[in-house]
Amino acid sequence: MDEQGLTFGKSLTLMHNDNRLIQQLQNKDEYALSLLYDKYSGAIYSVILKMIKDEGKAQNLLQDTFMTVWEKAEKYDASKGRFYTWVYRIAKNKVLNVLRKTDPLIQTDDFSVYTHKEDAISIDSEYLELNGAITKLEAHHKEAIELVYFKGLTHKEAHQEMDVPLGTFKSYVRQALKHLRESYAKTLGLLLLILNAL
Amino acid sequence: MDKKMILDNGLLEQYLLGELNATECEQIEQALASDAELKSHFDQLEEDFESLGLENAITPPASVKSQLLDQIKSASNSPKVVALQQNKRSKFYLGVAASIAALLLVGSFWMYNQLNSVQEQLQTVETNNSELNSTIENLNKELESNKTLYAAIVHPDTEQYILKGNTQMPDGKVVSYVNHNTKSVVINTERLPKLDDEHDYQMWADVEGEMINMGVISKDTNLMAMSYIDHAESLNITIEPAGGNDHPTVERLVTNVYLD
Numbered sequence: 001m002d003e004q005g006l007t008f009g010k011s012l013t014l015m016h017n018d019n020r021l022i023q024q025l026q027n028k029d030e031y032a033l034s035l036l037y038d039k040y041s042g043a044i045y046s047v048i049l050k051m052i053k054d055e056g057k058a059q060n061l062l063q064d065t066f067m068t069v070w071e072k073a074e075k076y077d078a079s080k081g082r083f084y085t086w087v088y089r090i091a092k093n094k095v096l097n098v099l100r101k102t103d104p105l106i107q108t109d110d111f112s113v114y115t116h117k118e119d120a121i122s123i124d125s126e127y128l129e130l131n132g133a134i135t136k137l138e139a140h141h142k143e144a145i146e147l148v149y150f151k152g153l154t155h156k157e158a159h160q161e162m163d164v165p166l167g168t169f170k171s172y173v174r175q176a177l178k179h180l181r182e183s184y185a186k187t188l189g190l191l192l193l194i195l196n197a198l
Numbered sequence: 199m200d201k202k203m204i205l206d207n208g209l210l211e212q213y214l215l216g217e218l219n220a221t222e223c224e225q226i227e228q229a230l231a232s233d234a235e236l237k238s239h240f241d242q243l244e245e246d247f248e249s250l251g252l253e254n255a256i257t258p259p260a261s262v263k264s265q266l267l268d269q270i271k272s273a274s275n276s277p278k279v280v281a282l283q284q285n286k287r288s289k290f291y292l293g294v295a296a297s298i299a300a301l302l303l304v305g306s307f308w309m310y311n312q313l314n315s316v317q318e319q320l321q322t323v324e325t326n327n328s329e330l331n332s333t334i335e336n337l338n339k340e341l342e343s344n345k346t347l348y349a350a351i352v353h354p355d356t357e358q359y360i361l362k363g364n365t366q367m368p369d370g371k372v373v374s375y376v377n378h379n380t381k382s383v384v385i386n387t388e389r390l391p392k393l394d395d396e397h398d399y400q401m402w403a404d405v406e407g408e409m410i411n412m413g414v415i416s417k418d419t420n421l422m423a424m425s426y427i428d429h430a431e432s433l434n435i436t437i438e439p440a441g442g443n444d445h446p447t448v449e450r451l452v453t454n455v456y457l458d
Binding site: 030033034037038040041042043044045046047049058059062063066067070071079080081082084085088089092093127130131132133134145148149150154155170173174177180181184 | 207208211212214215216217227230231240241242243244245246247248249250251252253254255256257258259261262263265266267269270271273
């Protein structure tokens with residue numbers, strides 16, 4: 001909980017600087033990119049790794065993602081959403097493009113090939129483990145979030161993967177997010193309590 | 199697209215996760231822009247997904263960042279690189295031009311110095327040359343005079359008279375060569391004792407009791423021609439004040455010889 005609090009606190013502190021940093025990034029300030037990279041690269045790298053399950057490819061994709069962030073920075077519109085969401089989408093699209101390019105066999109072959117291939121890829125299992133609030137969720141909630149958020153599956157793909165109706169799957173996601181929200185709000189409350197005490 | 203439909207269908211989540219197509223995205227964005235409550239819900243969703251991401255962060259190797267920054271530098275500098283290269287090229291040409299100018303300057307200076315030194319050398323050579331010329335001239339004169347003197351001495355008609363020093367000049371002597379045909383007198387003064395700067399030896403011819411000047415004897419040479427005096431009975435040498443005298447100082451007669 002403390003660790004979570006710290007991470008969250010860190011993100012809160014950094015959030016204030018984000019708008020200015022993003023403006024600087026849009027003005028081609030390399031230092032701003034460097035700081036935003038420091039803040040978000042870990043989260044993005046984690047998503048990429050969990051999707052592609054190959055460290056070398058993941059590192060290339062991470063670099064590629066932030067290169068796009070640098071080049072297309074002016075296209076980011078803060079009124080439409082958070083910077084992190086924007087970067088997340090860029091990374092996810094890049095990974096999906098690579099997976100689609102390299103996995104035509106998987107699409108046509110039966111499911112066992114997919115699992116077989118998954119096993120064949122050597123990656124430290126630690127990279128695939130989840131941390132924080134999500135680990136406290138019920139298994140099906142956790143899986144729902146993991147599939148759409150960390151594995152890059154669409155809702156349609158994910159409900160098939162979980163073998164539940166789409167509507168059920170959507171409610172899994174909604175429930176999971178509700179629990180996460182409560183967990184983070186508790187952390188936030190704790191953090192505010194600490195801040196007040198100080 | 200109404201709010202309930204969006205929420206019930208989990209469209210915000212799908213929008214956030216980038217699963218929707220462009221048209222759907224636009225619809226969601228419109229709905230978000232017009233509905234503050236929906237927007238706040240979406241903000242919450244974004245925040246939670248971000249927290250989820252940050253909680254699960256895996257620090258990538260530092261090499262990724264350094265490569266990224268390198269890539270950005272080389273990419274963003276590429277138009278500048280051209281400019282830089284042009285700049286470098288023009289700098290190169292400027293450098294070449296400056297080098298040439300510097301070389302020319304140094305070269306000019308060197309040549310100017312060379313010219314000066316050559317001029318100096320030329321002057322020295324000219325001086326040396328004129329010195330040599332005058333030396334040659336002198337030598338020629340000397341040679342001529344020596345030839346003349348030699349010719350006079352070795353002439354078959356030349357008579358030799360020795361003027362022996364008297365008591366005033368016991369160790370000195372002068373050898374004289376007299377030729378009555380060619381009317382020349384040459385004397386060898388090798389054995390004349392040296393005189394101080396205020397005195398000179400002067401030679402006189404005695405013609406019927408009168409002493410006639412034959413000339414002052416030079417201190418610089420051992421062999422010299424004197425004036426031939428007709429009908430001279432004797433040759434006499436006196437010591438006189440420097441530069442010679444009109445009349446001989448008889449008291450200071452150092453030597454004489456009678457001519458036959």
